Amino acid sequence: MPATTRLMLVIALVAAAAAPAAEPLEVLLVAGGCCHDYATQTKILKAGIEERVRAEVTVAYNPDKSTKARFEIYEKDDWATGYDVVIHDECSADVTDGTYVARILKAHRDGVPAVNIHCAMHSYRWGEFRKAVAAGADNAGWFEMIGLQSTGHGPQFPIEVVYDRDHPVTKGLGNWTTINEELYNNVQVLSTARPLATGRQTMPAKRDQPDAKPIVAEAVVAWTNEFGPKKTRIFSTSLGHNNETVADGRYLDLVTRGILWAAGKLADDGTPAPAYVLEAVAAE
Numbered sequence: 001m002p003a004t005t006r007l008m009l010v011i012a013l014v015a016a017a018a019a020p021a022a023e024p025l026e027v028l029l030v031a032g033g034c035c036h037d038y039a040t041q042t043k044i045l046k047a048g049i050e051e052r053v054r055a056e057v058t059v060a061y062n063p064d065k066s067t068k069a070r071f072e073i074y075e076k077d078d079w080a081t082g083y084d085v086v087i088h089d090e091c092s093a094d095v096t097d098g099t100y101v102a103r104i105l106k107a108h109r110d111g112v113p114a115v116n117i118h119c120a121m122h123s124y125r126w127g128e129f130r131k132a133v134a135a136g137a138d139n140a141g142w143f144e145m146i147g148l149q150s151t152g153h154g155p156q157f158p159i160e161v162v163y164d165r166d167h168p169v170t171k172g173l174g175n176w177t178t179i180n181e182e183l184y185n186n187v188q189v190l191s192t193a194r195p196l197a198t199g200r201q202t203m204p205a206k207r208d209q210p211d212a213k214p215i216v217a218e219a220v221v222a223w224t225n226e227f228g229p230k231k232t233r234i235f236s237t238s239l240g241h242n243n244e245t246v247a248d249g250r251y252l253d254l255v256t257r258g259i260l261w262a263a264g265k266l267a268d269d270g271t272p273a274p275a276y277v278l279e280a281v282a283a284e
Contacts, residue, residue: 022275025053025056025260025265026058026085027058027083027084028057028060028073028086029042029057029059030060030073030074030089030090031059031060031087032062032063032065032090032091033065033067033119034091034119035119036091036118038089041089041243041246042089045117045252046059048249048252048256049252051278052252053260054275054277054278057087058083060072060073062090067093067094067095068095069091069092070095071090074103075100077103077106080107084263085114085115086107086112087115087116087117088114088116088117088123089119091120092124093125101142105141105142108227108234109228109229109230110228112232113233113263113264114227114234114262115235115236115255117236117255118182118240118241121146121150125143129151130151132149133149144227145234146234147190147192147234148188148225149190150185150238151185152185153183153185154183156181157180157201157202158179158201159177159181160199160201161177162175162198162199163175163196163197167196169222169254169257169261169270170222170254170257170270173250173253173254173257176248178245179245180242181239181241182238183199183201184238185219189223192225192226193223193224194224195222195223196222196224197222197237198219199221200217201217203216220238221237222236222239222254223237224258224261233263235261239254260273
Protein backbone atom coordinates (compact mmCIF):
# COMPACT_ATOMS: atom_id res chain seq x y z
CA MET A 1 0.00 0.00 0.00
CA PRO A 2 1.46 3.41 -0.94
CA ALA A 3 2.64 5.49 2.04
CA THR A 4 0.24 8.34 1.21
CA THR A 5 -2.74 5.99 1.14
CA ARG A 6 -1.62 4.41 4.43
CA LEU A 7 -1.38 7.84 6.06
CA MET A 8 -4.88 8.79 4.94
CA LEU A 9 -6.23 5.53 6.38
CA VAL A 10 -4.47 6.12 9.70
CA ILE A 11 -5.95 9.62 9.92
CA ALA A 12 -9.38 8.24 9.13
CA LEU A 13 -8.99 5.52 11.76
CA VAL A 14 -8.13 8.05 14.45
CA ALA A 15 -11.24 10.02 13.53
CA ALA A 16 -13.29 6.83 13.53
CA ALA A 17 -12.57 6.28 17.22
CA ALA A 18 -14.76 9.27 18.02
CA ALA A 19 -17.33 8.66 15.28
CA PRO A 20 -20.62 6.86 15.89
CA ALA A 21 -20.85 3.29 14.62
CA ALA A 22 -22.14 3.06 11.06
CA GLU A 23 -23.89 0.32 9.21
CA PRO A 24 -21.70 -1.25 6.54
CA LEU A 25 -22.07 -0.07 2.97
CA GLU A 26 -24.51 -2.34 1.20
CA VAL A 27 -22.95 -3.21 -2.14
CA LEU A 28 -24.64 -5.27 -4.85
CA LEU A 29 -22.27 -7.05 -7.24
CA VAL A 30 -23.98 -8.26 -10.43
CA ALA A 31 -21.76 -10.55 -12.51
CA GLY A 32 -21.94 -13.14 -15.23
CA GLY A 33 -22.03 -13.60 -18.97
CA CYS A 34 -19.47 -14.12 -21.66
CA CYS A 35 -15.76 -14.53 -21.75
CA HIS A 36 -14.62 -14.23 -18.12
CA ASP A 37 -14.17 -16.34 -14.99
CA TYR A 38 -16.91 -14.61 -13.04
CA ALA A 39 -17.32 -17.50 -10.60
CA THR A 40 -13.81 -16.79 -9.33
CA GLN A 41 -13.76 -13.03 -9.83
CA THR A 42 -16.90 -12.45 -7.75
CA LYS A 43 -15.19 -14.19 -4.83
CA ILE A 44 -12.02 -12.13 -5.33
CA LEU A 45 -13.96 -8.86 -5.50
CA LYS A 46 -16.20 -9.61 -2.52
CA ALA A 47 -13.26 -10.60 -0.31
CA GLY A 48 -11.05 -7.75 -1.53
CA ILE A 49 -13.67 -5.06 -0.94
CA GLU A 50 -14.76 -6.37 2.45
CA GLU A 51 -11.11 -6.57 3.56
CA ARG A 52 -10.59 -2.89 2.71
CA VAL A 53 -13.71 -1.09 3.91
CA ARG A 54 -16.69 -1.69 6.13
CA ALA A 55 -19.00 -3.09 3.47
CA GLU A 56 -21.22 -6.06 2.87
CA VAL A 57 -21.11 -7.28 -0.72
CA THR A 58 -24.12 -9.23 -1.98
CA VAL A 59 -23.40 -11.21 -5.16
CA ALA A 60 -25.98 -11.76 -7.90
CA TYR A 61 -24.18 -14.22 -10.17
CA ASN A 62 -25.51 -15.82 -13.34
CA PRO A 63 -23.43 -18.81 -14.57
CA ASP A 64 -24.70 -18.25 -18.12
CA LYS A 65 -21.51 -17.80 -20.18
CA SER A 66 -23.20 -16.39 -23.26
CA THR A 67 -23.48 -12.79 -24.42
CA LYS A 68 -27.22 -13.01 -23.70
CA ALA A 69 -26.96 -13.46 -19.94
CA ARG A 70 -29.82 -11.80 -18.07
CA PHE A 71 -30.18 -11.37 -14.32
CA GLU A 72 -33.23 -12.23 -12.29
CA ILE A 73 -32.66 -9.37 -9.89
CA TYR A 74 -33.23 -6.85 -12.71
CA GLU A 75 -36.71 -8.18 -13.41
CA LYS A 76 -38.14 -6.18 -10.47
CA ASP A 77 -38.76 -2.45 -10.64
CA ASP A 78 -37.30 -1.97 -7.15
CA TRP A 79 -34.27 -4.17 -7.81
CA ALA A 80 -31.76 -1.71 -6.30
CA THR A 81 -33.70 -0.89 -3.13
CA GLY A 82 -31.55 -1.23 -0.01
CA TYR A 83 -28.20 -0.95 -1.77
CA ASP A 84 -25.79 1.97 -1.43
CA VAL A 85 -23.81 1.09 -4.56
CA VAL A 86 -24.28 -1.34 -7.44
CA ILE A 87 -21.28 -2.91 -9.17
CA HIS A 88 -21.99 -3.88 -12.77
CA ASP A 89 -19.62 -6.68 -13.77
CA GLU A 90 -21.78 -8.33 -16.41
CA CYS A 91 -20.83 -9.16 -20.00
CA SER A 92 -24.15 -9.12 -21.85
CA ALA A 93 -23.42 -7.61 -25.25
CA ASP A 94 -26.41 -9.20 -26.96
CA VAL A 95 -29.09 -8.33 -24.42
CA THR A 96 -31.06 -5.76 -26.41
CA ASP A 97 -34.37 -5.65 -24.56
CA GLY A 98 -34.93 -1.92 -24.18
CA THR A 99 -37.46 -2.32 -21.37
CA TYR A 100 -35.07 -4.50 -19.36
CA VAL A 101 -32.16 -2.07 -19.82
CA ALA A 102 -34.35 0.94 -19.02
CA ARG A 103 -35.32 -0.71 -15.72
CA ILE A 104 -31.64 -1.06 -14.81
CA LEU A 105 -30.88 2.53 -15.76
CA LYS A 106 -33.87 3.98 -13.92
CA ALA A 107 -32.38 3.01 -10.57
CA HIS A 108 -29.21 4.94 -11.38
CA ARG A 109 -31.08 7.85 -12.92
CA ASP A 110 -33.03 8.03 -9.65
CA GLY A 111 -29.83 8.29 -7.62
CA VAL A 112 -28.35 4.84 -6.92
CA PRO A 113 -24.58 5.08 -7.52
CA ALA A 114 -22.80 2.56 -9.74
CA VAL A 115 -19.36 1.10 -10.32
CA ASN A 116 -18.78 -0.44 -13.74
CA ILE A 117 -16.07 -3.03 -14.34
CA HIS A 118 -14.47 -4.20 -17.58
CA CYS A 119 -17.04 -5.90 -19.83
CA ALA A 120 -19.90 -3.86 -18.40
CA MET A 121 -18.61 -1.32 -20.94
CA HIS A 122 -19.51 -3.74 -23.75
CA SER A 123 -22.96 -4.73 -22.51
CA TYR A 124 -26.49 -3.79 -23.57
CA ARG A 125 -25.65 -2.45 -27.01
CA TRP A 126 -27.61 -2.45 -30.22
CA GLY A 127 -28.07 -0.50 -33.42
CA GLU A 128 -24.98 1.19 -34.85
CA PHE A 129 -23.15 1.01 -31.55
CA ARG A 130 -19.72 0.94 -33.22
CA LYS A 131 -20.25 4.56 -34.20
CA ALA A 132 -20.39 7.39 -31.69
CA VAL A 133 -23.96 7.35 -30.39
CA ALA A 134 -25.92 10.59 -30.31
CA ALA A 135 -27.11 11.98 -26.99
CA GLY A 136 -30.59 10.73 -26.19
CA ALA A 137 -30.59 8.11 -28.95
CA ASP A 138 -32.42 4.84 -28.44
CA ASN A 139 -29.14 2.99 -28.00
CA ALA A 140 -27.32 5.65 -25.97
CA GLY A 141 -28.68 5.03 -22.47
CA TRP A 142 -26.11 2.54 -21.22
CA PHE A 143 -23.19 4.56 -22.60
CA GLU A 144 -24.63 7.72 -21.01
CA MET A 145 -24.70 6.02 -17.63
CA ILE A 146 -21.12 4.81 -18.01
CA GLY A 147 -19.87 8.10 -19.43
CA LEU A 148 -17.67 6.55 -22.10
CA GLN A 149 -18.33 4.51 -25.21
CA SER A 150 -16.12 1.55 -26.06
CA THR A 151 -16.61 -1.09 -28.73
CA GLY A 152 -13.67 -3.47 -28.53
CA HIS A 153 -10.08 -4.25 -27.63
CA GLY A 154 -6.87 -5.56 -29.15
CA PRO A 155 -4.63 -8.47 -28.08
CA GLN A 156 -3.51 -8.91 -24.50
CA PHE A 157 -0.28 -7.18 -23.51
CA PRO A 158 0.74 -5.36 -20.31
CA ILE A 159 -0.87 -1.96 -19.75
CA GLU A 160 0.96 0.93 -18.10
CA VAL A 161 -1.59 2.67 -15.87
CA VAL A 162 -0.91 6.37 -15.20
CA TYR A 163 -3.18 8.24 -12.80
CA ASP A 164 -4.36 11.82 -12.67
CA ARG A 165 -4.02 12.19 -8.92
CA ASP A 166 -6.04 15.38 -8.69
CA HIS A 167 -9.19 13.49 -7.70
CA PRO A 168 -10.31 11.83 -4.43
CA VAL A 169 -10.37 8.35 -6.01
CA THR A 170 -6.78 8.48 -7.22
CA LYS A 171 -5.10 10.46 -4.44
CA GLY A 172 -2.40 8.27 -2.92
CA LEU A 173 -2.48 5.65 -5.68
CA GLY A 174 0.72 4.80 -7.51
CA ASN A 175 1.10 4.18 -11.23
CA TRP A 176 1.51 0.53 -12.09
CA THR A 177 1.72 -1.96 -14.95
CA THR A 178 -0.69 -4.84 -15.35
CA ILE A 179 0.06 -8.33 -16.55
CA ASN A 180 -1.17 -9.14 -20.06
CA GLU A 181 -4.56 -7.42 -20.25
CA GLU A 182 -7.14 -6.06 -22.66
CA LEU A 183 -7.01 -2.36 -23.44
CA TYR A 184 -10.53 -1.22 -24.29
CA ASN A 185 -10.79 1.43 -26.99
CA ASN A 186 -12.47 4.81 -26.54
CA VAL A 187 -14.99 5.71 -29.23
CA GLN A 188 -15.97 8.77 -27.25
CA VAL A 189 -15.65 10.16 -23.75
CA LEU A 190 -18.88 11.95 -22.87
CA SER A 191 -18.85 15.51 -21.58
CA THR A 192 -20.22 14.37 -18.21
CA ALA A 193 -17.21 12.11 -17.61
CA ARG A 194 -13.83 12.86 -16.07
CA PRO A 195 -10.85 10.63 -16.99
CA LEU A 196 -8.79 9.48 -14.00
CA ALA A 197 -6.30 7.09 -15.56
CA THR A 198 -4.75 6.45 -18.95
CA GLY A 199 -3.58 3.05 -20.11
CA ARG A 200 -0.67 2.68 -22.50
CA GLN A 201 -0.06 -0.63 -24.23
CA THR A 202 2.89 -1.47 -26.47
CA MET A 203 2.46 -4.33 -28.91
CA PRO A 204 5.68 -5.71 -30.40
CA ALA A 205 6.45 -5.35 -34.08
CA LYS A 206 5.50 -8.25 -36.32
CA ARG A 207 8.44 -10.55 -36.88
CA ASP A 208 7.64 -11.10 -40.54
CA GLN A 209 7.90 -7.36 -41.22
CA PRO A 210 11.54 -6.27 -40.70
CA ASP A 211 10.77 -2.55 -40.96
CA ALA A 212 7.73 -2.66 -38.70
CA LYS A 213 7.74 -0.74 -35.44
CA PRO A 214 5.98 -1.57 -32.16
CA ILE A 215 2.39 -0.40 -32.03
CA VAL A 216 1.50 1.84 -29.09
CA ALA A 217 -2.13 2.29 -28.08
CA GLU A 218 -3.54 4.58 -25.40
CA ALA A 219 -6.99 4.86 -23.89
CA VAL A 220 -8.76 6.08 -20.78
CA VAL A 221 -9.03 3.11 -18.40
CA ALA A 222 -10.64 4.68 -15.31
CA TRP A 223 -13.04 7.59 -15.02
CA THR A 224 -15.98 9.09 -13.17
CA ASN A 225 -19.31 10.24 -14.54
CA GLU A 226 -22.42 12.13 -13.48
CA PHE A 227 -25.60 10.54 -14.75
CA GLY A 228 -29.12 11.83 -15.08
CA PRO A 229 -30.94 14.76 -13.49
CA LYS A 230 -29.60 13.91 -10.04
CA LYS A 231 -26.04 13.72 -11.34
CA THR A 232 -25.67 10.26 -9.85
CA ARG A 233 -22.08 9.35 -9.16
CA ILE A 234 -20.68 6.65 -11.43
CA PHE A 235 -17.16 5.20 -11.34
CA SER A 236 -15.80 2.88 -14.03
CA THR A 237 -12.66 1.01 -14.98
CA SER A 238 -12.23 -1.00 -18.15
CA LEU A 239 -9.40 -3.01 -16.59
CA GLY A 240 -10.02 -6.44 -15.13
CA HIS A 241 -10.15 -9.22 -17.71
CA ASN A 242 -7.91 -11.76 -16.00
CA ASN A 243 -8.19 -13.19 -12.50
CA GLU A 244 -4.63 -12.14 -11.66
CA THR A 245 -5.46 -8.52 -12.44
CA VAL A 246 -8.66 -8.57 -10.41
CA ALA A 247 -6.74 -10.08 -7.47
CA ASP A 248 -3.96 -7.48 -7.66
CA GLY A 249 -4.04 -5.27 -4.59
CA ARG A 250 -3.55 -2.17 -6.72
CA TYR A 251 -6.64 -3.02 -8.75
CA LEU A 252 -8.71 -3.76 -5.65
CA ASP A 253 -7.59 -0.46 -4.09
CA LEU A 254 -8.79 1.39 -7.20
CA VAL A 255 -12.17 -0.35 -7.30
CA THR A 256 -12.72 0.08 -3.56
CA ARG A 257 -11.93 3.78 -3.68
CA GLY A 258 -14.30 4.07 -6.64
CA ILE A 259 -17.01 2.51 -4.50
CA LEU A 260 -16.36 4.91 -1.62
CA TRP A 261 -16.41 7.92 -3.94
CA ALA A 262 -19.60 6.83 -5.68
CA ALA A 263 -21.27 6.37 -2.29
CA GLY A 264 -20.13 9.80 -1.12
CA LYS A 265 -17.80 8.32 1.50
CA LEU A 266 -14.53 9.76 0.22
CA ALA A 267 -13.44 13.27 1.21
CA ASP A 268 -11.98 15.70 -1.31
CA ASP A 269 -8.50 14.97 0.04
CA GLY A 270 -8.99 11.26 -0.63
CA THR A 271 -9.59 10.27 2.99
CA PRO A 272 -12.30 7.63 3.47
CA ALA A 273 -15.16 8.48 5.83
CA PRO A 274 -13.92 7.31 9.25
CA ALA A 275 -16.89 5.04 9.92
CA TYR A 276 -15.99 2.85 6.93
CA VAL A 277 -12.28 2.35 7.64
CA LEU A 278 -11.32 -1.06 8.96
CA GLU A 279 -8.74 -1.06 11.74
CA ALA A 280 -6.77 -3.89 10.15
CA VAL A 281 -6.36 -1.92 6.91
CA ALA A 282 -5.15 1.23 8.62
CA ALA A 283 -2.67 -0.79 10.67
CA GLU A 284 -0.94 -2.28 7.61
